[in-house]
Amino acid sequence: MTQMPPLNDLYREIVMDHYRTPRNRGELPTPPARRADGHNPLCGDEISVFVLVEGDLITDVKLTGHGCSISQASSSMMSAAIKGRRVEEARELVARFKDLMTAESSEPSEDALRELGEIAALSGVSKFPVRIKCATLAWNTLTQALDDAETSEPQQG
Amino acid sequence: MSYDVRLLRTDFPLLRRVVNGYPITYLDSGATSLTPRTVLEAMDVYYSRHHANVHRGVYQTAAEATAAYEDARAAVARFIGAAHADEVVFTKNATESFNLLARAWGAANLRPGDVVVVTEMEHHANLVPWFQLRDSHGIELRFLRVGDDYRLDLSNLDELLDGATLLSVTAMSNVLGTINPVVHLAERAHAAGALLAVDGAQSVAHLPTDVQSLGADFLAFSAHKMLGPTGIGVLWAKQEHWDRTPPFLGGGGMIADVTLDGFTPADGPARYEAGTPPIAEAVGLGAAVRYLESITMESVAAHELDLTTYALERLTSSFDGRVRIVGPRETTERGGVISLDVEGVHPHDVSQVLDQYGVCVRPGHHCAKPLMRRFDLAATARVSFGPYSTRPEVDTLVDALGQALEMFS
Structure with a gap:
Protein backbone atom coordinates (compact mmCIF):
# COMPACT_ATOMS: atom_id res chain seq x y z
CA MET A 1 0.00 0.00 0.00
CA THR A 2 1.37 3.38 -0.93
CA GLN A 3 0.80 6.16 1.49
CA MET A 4 -0.39 9.51 0.22
CA PRO A 5 2.39 12.09 -0.01
CA PRO A 6 1.98 14.98 2.42
CA LEU A 7 -0.56 17.61 1.50
CA ASN A 8 2.18 20.26 1.37
CA ASP A 9 3.25 18.69 -1.92
CA LEU A 10 -0.15 19.54 -3.32
CA TYR A 11 -1.03 22.81 -1.65
CA ARG A 12 2.25 24.69 -2.00
CA GLU A 13 2.34 28.30 -0.91
CA ILE A 14 2.47 29.69 -4.44
CA VAL A 15 -0.46 27.46 -5.50
CA MET A 16 -2.54 28.70 -2.57
CA ASP A 17 -1.58 32.28 -3.44
CA HIS A 18 -2.95 31.90 -6.98
CA TYR A 19 -6.09 30.25 -5.55
CA ARG A 20 -6.71 33.05 -3.09
CA THR A 21 -5.73 35.85 -5.49
CA PRO A 22 -6.46 34.57 -8.99
CA ARG A 23 -4.87 36.52 -11.85
CA ASN A 24 -6.61 37.63 -15.05
CA ARG A 25 -10.18 37.05 -13.89
CA GLY A 26 -12.88 38.36 -16.21
CA GLU A 27 -14.01 38.21 -19.81
CA LEU A 28 -12.84 39.62 -23.14
CA PRO A 29 -15.23 40.72 -25.90
CA THR A 30 -15.71 37.97 -28.51
CA PRO A 31 -14.80 38.71 -31.23
CA PRO A 32 -12.05 39.73 -31.47
CA ALA A 33 -11.13 37.37 -28.58
CA ARG A 34 -11.78 33.62 -28.76
CA ARG A 35 -13.60 31.78 -26.03
CA ALA A 36 -13.48 28.10 -25.08
CA ASP A 37 -15.42 26.38 -22.28
CA GLY A 38 -14.16 23.39 -20.36
CA HIS A 39 -15.72 21.37 -17.60
CA ASN A 40 -14.86 18.40 -15.46
CA PRO A 41 -17.99 16.23 -15.28
CA LEU A 42 -16.69 14.35 -12.25
CA CYS A 43 -16.46 17.27 -9.87
CA GLY A 44 -18.43 19.98 -11.64
CA ASP A 45 -15.48 22.34 -12.19
CA GLU A 46 -16.16 24.80 -15.02
CA ILE A 47 -13.85 27.24 -16.76
CA SER A 48 -14.05 29.67 -19.67
CA VAL A 49 -10.81 30.82 -21.28
CA PHE A 50 -10.76 34.02 -23.38
CA VAL A 51 -7.67 34.62 -25.54
CA LEU A 52 -6.93 37.56 -27.76
CA VAL A 53 -4.51 36.52 -30.50
CA GLU A 54 -2.97 39.25 -32.64
CA GLY A 55 -0.71 37.95 -35.36
CA ASP A 56 1.05 35.09 -33.64
CA LEU A 57 1.00 36.82 -30.26
CA ILE A 58 -1.33 36.19 -27.32
CA THR A 59 -1.92 39.77 -26.26
CA ASP A 60 -4.55 39.16 -23.58
CA VAL A 61 -6.07 36.34 -21.53
CA LYS A 62 -9.04 36.28 -19.17
CA LEU A 63 -10.69 33.50 -17.21
CA THR A 64 -14.05 32.87 -15.60
CA GLY A 65 -15.45 29.81 -13.85
CA HIS A 66 -15.31 27.99 -10.57
CA GLY A 67 -13.63 24.96 -9.17
CA CYS A 68 -11.30 23.54 -6.59
CA SER A 69 -8.06 25.14 -5.47
CA ILE A 70 -5.99 23.11 -7.92
CA SER A 71 -8.10 23.93 -10.98
CA GLN A 72 -8.32 27.61 -10.03
CA ALA A 73 -4.62 27.99 -9.22
CA SER A 74 -3.59 26.12 -12.33
CA SER A 75 -5.73 28.33 -14.57
CA SER A 76 -4.45 31.48 -12.90
CA MET A 77 -0.81 30.42 -13.26
CA MET A 78 -1.43 29.46 -16.87
CA SER A 79 -2.92 32.84 -17.71
CA ALA A 80 0.03 34.67 -16.19
CA ALA A 81 2.49 32.46 -18.07
CA ILE A 82 1.03 32.72 -21.57
CA LYS A 83 0.08 36.38 -21.68
CA GLY A 84 2.40 38.12 -24.16
CA ARG A 85 3.80 34.86 -25.50
CA ARG A 86 3.67 33.62 -29.05
CA VAL A 87 0.99 30.99 -29.78
CA GLU A 88 3.66 28.44 -30.56
CA GLU A 89 5.39 29.05 -27.22
CA ALA A 90 2.08 28.71 -25.40
CA ARG A 91 1.49 25.37 -27.09
CA GLU A 92 4.95 24.20 -26.06
CA LEU A 93 4.16 25.20 -22.50
CA VAL A 94 0.92 23.19 -22.62
CA ALA A 95 2.89 20.14 -23.73
CA ARG A 96 5.48 20.69 -21.00
CA PHE A 97 2.79 21.08 -18.37
CA LYS A 98 1.08 17.88 -19.42
CA ASP A 99 4.43 16.09 -19.23
CA LEU A 100 4.81 17.42 -15.71
CA MET A 101 1.40 15.99 -14.77
CA THR A 102 2.16 12.54 -16.12
CA ALA A 103 5.74 12.33 -14.80
CA GLU A 104 4.80 10.18 -11.83
CA SER A 105 8.15 8.74 -10.94
CA SER A 106 10.83 10.76 -12.73
CA GLU A 107 11.57 14.23 -11.48
CA PRO A 108 11.20 16.92 -14.17
CA SER A 109 14.46 18.09 -15.73
CA GLU A 110 16.20 21.36 -14.83
CA ASP A 111 15.33 22.73 -18.26
CA ALA A 112 11.68 21.83 -17.89
CA LEU A 113 11.49 23.43 -14.46
CA ARG A 114 13.17 26.62 -15.69
CA GLU A 115 10.79 26.81 -18.64
CA LEU A 116 7.76 26.26 -16.40
CA GLY A 117 8.80 28.84 -13.81
CA GLU A 118 6.37 29.06 -10.89
CA ILE A 119 4.04 26.60 -12.64
CA ALA A 120 6.49 23.91 -11.52
CA ALA A 121 4.92 24.35 -8.07
CA LEU A 122 2.03 22.24 -9.42
CA SER A 123 4.35 19.26 -9.94
CA GLY A 124 3.09 17.75 -6.67
CA VAL A 125 -0.33 17.23 -8.30
CA SER A 126 1.05 14.33 -10.31
CA LYS A 127 1.34 12.37 -7.05
CA PHE A 128 -2.43 12.69 -6.53
CA PRO A 129 -3.83 10.98 -9.63
CA VAL A 130 -7.47 11.97 -9.08
CA ARG A 131 -6.48 15.65 -9.05
CA ILE A 132 -4.58 15.68 -12.36
CA LYS A 133 -7.77 16.42 -14.29
CA CYS A 134 -8.34 19.44 -12.06
CA ALA A 135 -4.91 20.81 -12.96
CA THR A 136 -5.11 20.13 -16.71
CA LEU A 137 -8.65 21.47 -17.25
CA ALA A 138 -7.53 25.05 -17.97
CA TRP A 139 -4.71 23.92 -20.24
CA ASN A 140 -6.95 21.69 -22.35
CA THR A 141 -9.45 24.52 -22.60
CA LEU A 142 -6.67 26.90 -23.69
CA THR A 143 -5.72 24.48 -26.46
CA GLN A 144 -9.32 24.54 -27.69
CA ALA A 145 -9.31 28.34 -27.72
CA LEU A 146 -5.99 28.48 -29.60
CA ASP A 147 -7.17 25.89 -32.14
CA ASP A 148 -10.27 27.96 -32.65
CA ALA A 149 -8.23 31.15 -33.09
CA GLU A 150 -5.93 29.51 -35.64
CA THR A 151 -8.62 27.91 -37.76
CA SER A 152 -10.72 31.04 -38.02
CA GLU A 153 -10.12 34.22 -40.00
CA PRO A 154 -7.18 36.31 -38.82
CA GLN A 155 -8.35 39.04 -36.50
CA GLN A 156 -7.69 42.69 -37.12
CA GLY A 157 -5.35 44.11 -34.49
CA MET B 1 -30.69 -7.60 21.79
CA GLY B 30 -24.25 6.45 0.52
CA ALA B 31 -21.93 5.69 -2.40
CA THR B 32 -21.28 2.10 -1.42
CA SER B 33 -21.48 0.30 1.91
CA LEU B 34 -18.84 -1.90 3.50
CA THR B 35 -19.18 -5.65 3.30
CA PRO B 36 -19.52 -7.91 6.37
CA ARG B 37 -17.52 -11.12 6.54
CA THR B 38 -20.68 -13.27 6.28
CA VAL B 39 -21.32 -11.86 2.80
CA LEU B 40 -17.75 -12.52 1.69
CA GLU B 41 -17.92 -16.03 3.15
CA ALA B 42 -21.23 -16.82 1.47
CA MET B 43 -19.76 -15.90 -1.93
CA ASP B 44 -16.60 -17.84 -1.14
CA VAL B 45 -18.61 -20.93 -0.21
CA TYR B 46 -20.61 -20.60 -3.41
CA TYR B 47 -17.45 -20.47 -5.56
CA SER B 48 -15.65 -23.12 -3.51
CA ARG B 49 -18.45 -25.69 -3.26
CA HIS B 50 -21.50 -24.95 -5.43
CA HIS B 51 -20.26 -23.02 -8.46
CA ALA B 52 -22.25 -24.02 -11.54
CA ASN B 53 -24.61 -22.23 -13.89
CA VAL B 54 -28.22 -21.86 -12.76
CA HIS B 55 -31.48 -23.16 -14.23
CA ARG B 56 -29.68 -25.49 -16.64
CA GLY B 57 -27.62 -28.41 -15.35
CA VAL B 58 -29.18 -31.49 -13.77
CA TYR B 59 -26.10 -32.46 -11.77
CA GLN B 60 -25.77 -31.96 -8.03
CA THR B 61 -23.80 -28.70 -7.91
CA ALA B 62 -25.98 -27.11 -10.61
CA ALA B 63 -29.04 -27.88 -8.51
CA GLU B 64 -27.27 -26.38 -5.47
CA ALA B 65 -26.33 -23.24 -7.39
CA THR B 66 -29.92 -22.82 -8.60
CA ALA B 67 -31.24 -23.33 -5.07
CA ALA B 68 -28.78 -20.75 -3.69
CA TYR B 69 -29.74 -18.22 -6.38
CA GLU B 70 -33.47 -18.69 -5.79
CA ASP B 71 -32.96 -18.64 -2.00
CA ALA B 72 -31.49 -15.17 -2.43
CA ARG B 73 -34.58 -14.08 -4.37
CA ALA B 74 -36.79 -15.39 -1.59
CA ALA B 75 -34.68 -13.61 1.05
CA VAL B 76 -34.98 -10.30 -0.82
CA ALA B 77 -38.74 -10.77 -1.22
CA ARG B 78 -39.13 -11.41 2.52
CA PHE B 79 -36.90 -8.40 3.35
CA ILE B 80 -39.07 -5.93 1.41
CA GLY B 81 -42.43 -7.58 2.10
CA ALA B 82 -43.09 -8.73 -1.48
CA ALA B 83 -46.14 -10.94 -1.96
CA HIS B 84 -44.12 -13.52 -3.86
CA ALA B 85 -40.44 -14.20 -4.64
CA ASP B 86 -41.20 -14.13 -8.37
CA GLU B 87 -41.95 -10.42 -8.10
CA VAL B 88 -38.22 -9.84 -7.45
CA VAL B 89 -36.12 -9.46 -10.59
CA PHE B 90 -32.34 -9.28 -10.37
CA THR B 91 -30.60 -6.56 -12.38
CA LYS B 92 -27.08 -5.14 -12.42
CA ASN B 93 -27.87 -2.24 -10.06
CA ALA B 94 -30.61 0.28 -9.29
CA THR B 95 -29.71 2.18 -12.45
CA GLU B 96 -30.39 -0.87 -14.60
CA SER B 97 -33.61 -1.42 -12.64
CA PHE B 98 -34.84 2.01 -13.74
CA ASN B 99 -33.79 1.28 -17.30
CA LEU B 100 -35.78 -1.96 -17.18
CA LEU B 101 -38.75 -0.07 -15.79
CA ALA B 102 -38.60 2.68 -18.43
CA ARG B 103 -37.61 0.63 -21.45
CA ALA B 104 -39.63 -2.51 -20.91
CA TRP B 105 -42.65 -1.51 -18.80
CA GLY B 106 -42.63 2.13 -19.92
CA ALA B 107 -42.17 1.52 -23.63
CA ALA B 108 -44.98 -1.06 -23.65
CA ASN B 109 -47.46 0.80 -21.48
CA LEU B 110 -46.92 4.50 -22.15
CA ARG B 111 -48.24 6.24 -25.27
CA PRO B 112 -47.10 9.58 -26.71
CA GLY B 113 -48.37 12.32 -24.42
CA ASP B 114 -48.65 10.03 -21.37
CA VAL B 115 -47.29 11.70 -18.27
CA VAL B 116 -44.55 10.56 -15.92
CA VAL B 117 -43.97 12.74 -12.85
CA VAL B 118 -40.51 12.76 -11.28
CA THR B 119 -38.88 15.13 -8.79
CA GLU B 120 -36.12 17.69 -8.82
CA MET B 121 -34.19 15.72 -6.17
CA GLU B 122 -33.84 12.50 -8.18
CA HIS B 123 -30.57 10.74 -8.88
CA HIS B 124 -29.77 10.71 -12.60
CA ALA B 125 -30.78 7.01 -12.59
CA ASN B 126 -34.39 8.08 -12.09
CA LEU B 127 -34.17 10.93 -14.59
CA VAL B 128 -32.14 9.96 -17.65
CA PRO B 129 -34.12 6.78 -18.55
CA TRP B 130 -37.29 8.92 -18.55
CA PHE B 131 -35.64 11.56 -20.74
CA GLN B 132 -34.66 8.75 -23.09
CA LEU B 133 -38.25 7.50 -23.14
CA ARG B 134 -39.46 11.03 -23.79
CA ASP B 135 -37.12 11.21 -26.80
CA SER B 136 -38.05 7.77 -28.17
CA HIS B 137 -41.75 7.54 -27.26
CA GLY B 138 -42.92 11.13 -26.82
CA ILE B 139 -44.00 10.85 -23.20
CA GLU B 140 -44.40 14.03 -21.17
CA LEU B 141 -42.29 14.61 -18.04
CA ARG B 142 -43.43 16.75 -15.14
CA PHE B 143 -41.37 17.69 -12.11
CA LEU B 144 -42.16 18.05 -8.44
CA ARG B 145 -39.93 20.86 -7.18
CA VAL B 146 -37.88 21.05 -4.00
CA GLY B 147 -38.64 23.81 -1.50
CA ASP B 148 -36.19 25.99 0.41
CA ASP B 149 -36.69 23.60 3.34
CA TYR B 150 -34.99 20.86 1.23
CA ARG B 151 -38.25 18.90 1.05
CA LEU B 152 -40.56 18.19 -1.86
CA ASP B 153 -42.96 21.01 -2.56
CA LEU B 154 -46.29 19.15 -2.62
CA SER B 155 -48.45 22.24 -3.11
CA ASN B 156 -49.13 21.41 -6.77
CA LEU B 157 -48.93 17.61 -6.45
CA ASP B 158 -52.54 16.96 -7.52
CA GLU B 159 -52.15 19.31 -10.47
CA LEU B 160 -49.00 17.47 -11.62
CA LEU B 161 -50.65 14.08 -11.11
CA ASP B 162 -53.73 15.06 -13.11
CA GLY B 163 -53.73 12.67 -16.06
CA ALA B 164 -50.39 11.11 -15.06
CA THR B 165 -49.59 7.42 -15.50
CA LEU B 166 -46.63 7.14 -13.14
CA LEU B 167 -45.02 9.00 -10.27
CA SER B 168 -41.39 7.96 -9.79
CA VAL B 169 -39.71 9.28 -6.64
CA THR B 170 -36.82 8.57 -4.33
CA ALA B 171 -37.63 7.42 -0.81
CA MET B 172 -34.49 9.18 0.50
CA SER B 173 -32.40 11.85 -1.24
CA ASN B 174 -28.80 10.78 -1.76
CA VAL B 175 -27.72 14.42 -1.44
CA LEU B 176 -29.99 16.05 1.14
CA GLY B 177 -30.88 13.07 3.31
CA THR B 178 -34.54 14.08 3.01
CA ILE B 179 -36.93 11.17 3.54
CA ASN B 180 -39.95 11.63 1.30
CA PRO B 181 -43.54 10.85 2.36
CA VAL B 182 -43.86 7.78 0.15
CA VAL B 183 -47.09 6.48 1.75
CA HIS B 184 -48.77 9.83 1.18
CA LEU B 185 -47.41 10.06 -2.38
CA ALA B 186 -48.71 6.55 -3.12
CA GLU B 187 -52.18 7.48 -1.93
CA ARG B 188 -52.29 10.65 -4.00
CA ALA B 189 -50.84 8.93 -7.07
CA HIS B 190 -53.32 6.08 -6.87
CA ALA B 191 -56.22 8.49 -6.30
CA ALA B 192 -55.18 10.18 -9.55
CA GLY B 193 -55.02 6.85 -11.36
CA ALA B 194 -51.20 6.79 -11.48
CA LEU B 195 -48.76 4.13 -10.30
CA LEU B 196 -45.88 4.77 -7.90
CA ALA B 197 -42.26 3.77 -8.52
CA VAL B 198 -39.83 4.19 -5.62
CA ASP B 199 -36.05 4.65 -5.79
CA GLY B 200 -34.96 2.73 -2.71
CA ALA B 201 -31.22 2.87 -3.37
CA GLN B 202 -30.63 4.90 -0.20
CA SER B 203 -33.66 3.98 1.90
CA VAL B 204 -33.57 0.18 1.71
CA ALA B 205 -30.18 0.06 3.42
CA HIS B 206 -31.13 2.38 6.26
CA LEU B 207 -34.87 2.05 7.00
CA PRO B 208 -37.29 -0.86 7.33
CA THR B 209 -38.95 -1.39 3.93
CA ASP B 210 -42.35 -2.94 3.37
CA VAL B 211 -43.66 -2.48 -0.15
CA GLN B 212 -47.21 -3.31 0.96
CA SER B 213 -47.46 -0.59 3.60
CA LEU B 214 -45.61 1.87 1.36
CA GLY B 215 -48.23 1.32 -1.31
CA ALA B 216 -45.56 1.11 -3.99
CA ASP B 217 -45.99 -0.47 -7.40
CA PHE B 218 -42.28 -0.63 -8.23
CA LEU B 219 -39.13 -0.52 -6.08
CA ALA B 220 -35.55 -0.27 -7.37
CA PHE B 221 -32.39 -0.71 -5.30
CA SER B 222 -28.77 -1.90 -5.38
CA ALA B 223 -27.12 -4.63 -3.29
CA HIS B 224 -23.84 -2.81 -2.80
CA LYS B 225 -25.44 0.01 -0.83
CA MET B 226 -26.99 -2.50 1.64
CA LEU B 227 -23.85 -4.44 2.68
CA GLY B 228 -24.01 -6.68 -0.39
CA PRO B 229 -21.63 -7.03 -3.32
CA THR B 230 -21.41 -4.83 -6.40
CA GLY B 231 -22.89 -6.07 -9.68
CA ILE B 232 -26.43 -6.89 -8.59
CA GLY B 233 -29.56 -4.84 -8.07
CA VAL B 234 -33.29 -5.43 -7.80
CA LEU B 235 -36.44 -4.28 -9.49
CA TRP B 236 -39.50 -5.36 -7.57
CA ALA B 237 -42.94 -4.87 -9.09
CA LYS B 238 -46.39 -6.11 -8.25
CA GLN B 239 -47.18 -9.19 -10.32
CA GLU B 240 -49.96 -7.39 -12.20
CA HIS B 241 -47.34 -4.95 -13.53
CA TRP B 242 -44.91 -7.70 -14.50
CA ASP B 243 -47.82 -9.30 -16.38
CA ARG B 244 -47.85 -6.19 -18.60
CA THR B 245 -44.08 -5.98 -19.05
CA PRO B 246 -42.37 -7.51 -22.07
CA PRO B 247 -38.79 -8.85 -21.84
CA PHE B 248 -35.96 -6.32 -21.53
CA LEU B 249 -32.65 -7.75 -22.77
CA GLY B 250 -32.82 -10.74 -25.12
CA GLY B 251 -30.69 -13.88 -25.04
CA GLY B 252 -30.25 -17.12 -23.18
CA GLY B 253 -32.28 -17.90 -20.10
CA MET B 254 -35.14 -15.51 -20.87
CA ILE B 255 -36.93 -17.70 -23.43
CA ALA B 256 -39.50 -20.51 -23.35
CA ASP B 257 -38.71 -21.42 -26.95
CA VAL B 258 -36.73 -20.19 -29.95
CA THR B 259 -37.30 -21.22 -33.57
CA LEU B 260 -36.08 -19.69 -36.81
CA ASP B 261 -39.35 -17.78 -36.84
CA GLY B 262 -38.73 -16.09 -33.50
CA PHE B 263 -38.93 -16.62 -29.76
CA THR B 264 -41.41 -17.10 -26.96
CA PRO B 265 -40.31 -15.44 -23.70
CA ALA B 266 -40.05 -17.32 -20.44
CA ASP B 267 -42.47 -16.69 -17.59
CA GLY B 268 -41.51 -15.32 -14.21
CA PRO B 269 -38.37 -13.36 -13.33
CA ALA B 270 -36.28 -15.34 -15.84
CA ARG B 271 -38.05 -13.33 -18.55
CA TYR B 272 -36.02 -10.29 -17.46
CA GLU B 273 -32.76 -12.04 -16.55
CA ALA B 274 -31.11 -12.74 -19.91
CA GLY B 275 -27.76 -14.51 -19.91
CA THR B 276 -25.92 -16.00 -16.96
CA PRO B 277 -27.01 -13.87 -14.01
CA PRO B 278 -24.74 -12.59 -11.21
CA ILE B 279 -25.05 -15.81 -9.20
CA ALA B 280 -22.34 -15.27 -6.60
CA GLU B 281 -23.56 -11.71 -6.17
CA ALA B 282 -27.12 -12.92 -5.60
CA VAL B 283 -25.80 -15.30 -2.94
CA GLY B 284 -23.93 -12.36 -1.39
CA LEU B 285 -27.06 -10.21 -1.48
CA GLY B 286 -29.00 -12.99 0.25
CA ALA B 287 -26.34 -13.09 2.98
CA ALA B 288 -26.46 -9.28 3.30
CA VAL B 289 -30.23 -9.43 3.76
CA ARG B 290 -29.87 -12.09 6.46
CA TYR B 291 -27.19 -9.99 8.18
CA LEU B 292 -29.45 -6.92 8.18
CA GLU B 293 -32.36 -9.03 9.45
CA SER B 294 -30.18 -10.33 12.29
CA ILE B 295 -29.29 -6.82 13.48
Missing part, protein backbone atom coordinates in the same frame (compact mmCIF):
# COMPACT_ATOMS: atom_id res chain seq x y z
CA SER B 2 -29.12 -4.20 22.20
CA TYR B 3 -27.25 -2.66 19.30
CA ASP B 4 -23.53 -3.00 20.00
CA VAL B 5 -21.81 -1.05 17.24
CA ARG B 6 -18.32 -1.86 18.55
CA LEU B 7 -18.99 -5.56 18.30
CA LEU B 8 -20.71 -5.13 14.94
CA ARG B 9 -17.66 -3.37 13.52
CA THR B 10 -15.59 -6.51 13.99
CA ASP B 11 -17.75 -8.08 11.25
CA PHE B 12 -16.33 -5.64 8.66
CA PRO B 13 -12.74 -6.46 7.65
CA LEU B 14 -12.22 -3.15 5.85
CA LEU B 15 -12.65 -1.23 9.10
CA ARG B 16 -9.23 -2.55 10.15
CA ARG B 17 -7.59 -0.55 7.33
CA VAL B 18 -5.13 2.15 8.21
CA VAL B 19 -5.10 5.04 5.73
CA ASN B 20 -2.34 7.66 5.73
CA GLY B 21 -1.39 6.51 9.20
CA TYR B 22 -4.91 6.81 10.62
CA PRO B 23 -7.58 4.16 11.21
CA ILE B 24 -10.03 4.50 8.33
CA THR B 25 -13.10 6.65 9.03
CA TYR B 26 -15.46 5.49 6.32
CA LEU B 27 -18.23 8.05 5.81
CA ASP B 28 -19.25 7.26 2.23
CA SER B 29 -21.83 4.52 2.71
CA THR B 296 -32.80 -5.61 12.46
CA MET B 297 -33.52 -2.62 10.25
CA GLU B 298 -35.37 -0.97 13.15
CA SER B 299 -32.09 -0.95 15.12
CA VAL B 300 -30.11 0.26 12.11
CA ALA B 301 -32.57 3.13 11.61
CA ALA B 302 -32.47 4.05 15.31
CA HIS B 303 -28.67 3.92 15.39
CA GLU B 304 -28.32 6.11 12.32
CA LEU B 305 -30.91 8.59 13.64
CA ASP B 306 -28.88 8.95 16.82
CA LEU B 307 -25.72 9.42 14.78
CA THR B 308 -27.33 11.95 12.42
CA THR B 309 -28.69 13.93 15.37
CA TYR B 310 -25.24 13.99 16.95
CA ALA B 311 -23.49 14.90 13.67
CA LEU B 312 -25.90 17.74 12.84
CA GLU B 313 -25.44 19.12 16.35
CA ARG B 314 -21.64 18.96 16.21
CA LEU B 315 -21.36 20.27 12.65
CA THR B 316 -23.58 23.26 13.31
CA SER B 317 -22.05 24.17 16.68
CA SER B 318 -18.35 23.76 15.84
CA PHE B 319 -17.48 26.17 13.06
CA ASP B 320 -19.26 29.52 13.65
CA GLY B 321 -21.50 28.95 10.66
CA ARG B 322 -18.63 28.29 8.28
CA VAL B 323 -19.93 24.80 7.57
CA ARG B 324 -23.43 24.90 6.12
CA ILE B 325 -25.72 21.86 6.02
CA VAL B 326 -27.29 21.45 2.57
CA GLY B 327 -30.36 19.56 3.73
CA PRO B 328 -32.94 19.51 6.50
CA ARG B 329 -31.65 20.55 9.93
CA GLU B 330 -34.39 18.77 11.80
CA THR B 331 -33.96 15.03 12.31
CA THR B 332 -37.52 13.93 11.59
CA GLU B 333 -38.01 12.39 8.15
CA ARG B 334 -34.29 12.64 7.58
CA GLY B 335 -31.65 9.98 6.98
CA GLY B 336 -27.94 9.76 7.62
CA VAL B 337 -26.77 11.59 4.50
CA ILE B 338 -25.32 15.04 5.27
CA SER B 339 -24.12 17.33 2.49
CA LEU B 340 -21.75 20.08 3.53
CA ASP B 341 -20.94 23.44 2.01
CA VAL B 342 -17.68 24.53 3.63
CA GLU B 343 -16.99 28.27 3.43
CA GLY B 344 -13.98 29.03 1.24
CA VAL B 345 -13.05 25.39 0.68
CA HIS B 346 -14.11 23.56 -2.46
CA PRO B 347 -15.61 20.10 -1.75
CA HIS B 348 -12.75 18.51 -3.68
CA ASP B 349 -10.27 20.17 -1.35
CA VAL B 350 -12.35 19.27 1.71
CA SER B 351 -12.24 15.63 0.68
CA GLN B 352 -8.51 15.82 -0.06
CA VAL B 353 -7.64 17.25 3.35
CA LEU B 354 -9.95 14.80 5.13
CA ASP B 355 -8.28 11.91 3.31
CA GLN B 356 -5.03 12.92 4.95
CA TYR B 357 -6.68 11.92 8.24
CA GLY B 358 -8.16 8.70 6.85
CA VAL B 359 -11.63 10.25 6.59
CA CYS B 360 -13.57 9.18 3.46
CA VAL B 361 -16.27 11.60 2.27
CA ARG B 362 -17.58 12.17 -1.22
CA PRO B 363 -17.12 15.44 -3.13
CA GLY B 364 -19.15 16.21 -6.23
CA HIS B 365 -22.67 16.55 -7.59
CA HIS B 366 -23.68 13.03 -6.48
CA CYS B 367 -25.40 12.31 -9.82
CA ALA B 368 -28.12 14.83 -8.99
CA LYS B 369 -27.22 17.85 -11.11
CA PRO B 370 -30.73 19.34 -11.33
CA LEU B 371 -30.86 19.34 -7.53
CA MET B 372 -27.42 20.97 -7.29
CA ARG B 373 -28.58 23.67 -9.74
CA ARG B 374 -31.71 24.20 -7.65
CA PHE B 375 -29.48 25.27 -4.76
CA ASP B 376 -26.92 27.03 -6.96
CA LEU B 377 -24.14 24.61 -6.01
CA ALA B 378 -21.59 22.91 -8.26
CA ALA B 379 -20.73 20.34 -5.64
CA THR B 380 -20.96 19.44 -1.97
CA ALA B 381 -18.87 17.30 0.36
CA ARG B 382 -21.17 14.49 1.44
CA VAL B 383 -20.97 12.53 4.67
CA SER B 384 -23.07 9.36 4.82
CA PHE B 385 -23.44 6.75 7.55
CA GLY B 386 -23.84 3.01 7.68
CA PRO B 387 -24.84 0.56 10.42
CA TYR B 388 -21.18 0.47 11.54
CA SER B 389 -20.65 4.25 11.82
CA THR B 390 -19.94 5.72 15.26
CA ARG B 391 -19.96 8.95 17.24
CA PRO B 392 -16.15 8.93 17.59
CA GLU B 393 -16.01 8.86 13.78
CA VAL B 394 -18.17 12.00 13.73
CA ASP B 395 -15.67 13.57 16.15
CA THR B 396 -12.80 12.63 13.82
CA LEU B 397 -14.70 14.21 10.93
CA VAL B 398 -15.26 17.43 12.86
CA ASP B 399 -11.57 17.63 13.81
CA ALA B 400 -10.47 17.04 10.21
CA LEU B 401 -12.93 19.65 8.92
CA GLY B 402 -11.36 22.09 11.36
CA GLN B 403 -7.98 21.34 9.78
CA ALA B 404 -9.38 21.97 6.30
CA LEU B 405 -10.86 25.30 7.36
CA GLU B 406 -7.61 26.35 8.96
CA MET B 407 -5.57 25.36 5.93
CA PHE B 408 -7.70 27.38 3.54
CA SER B 409 -8.47 30.38 5.75
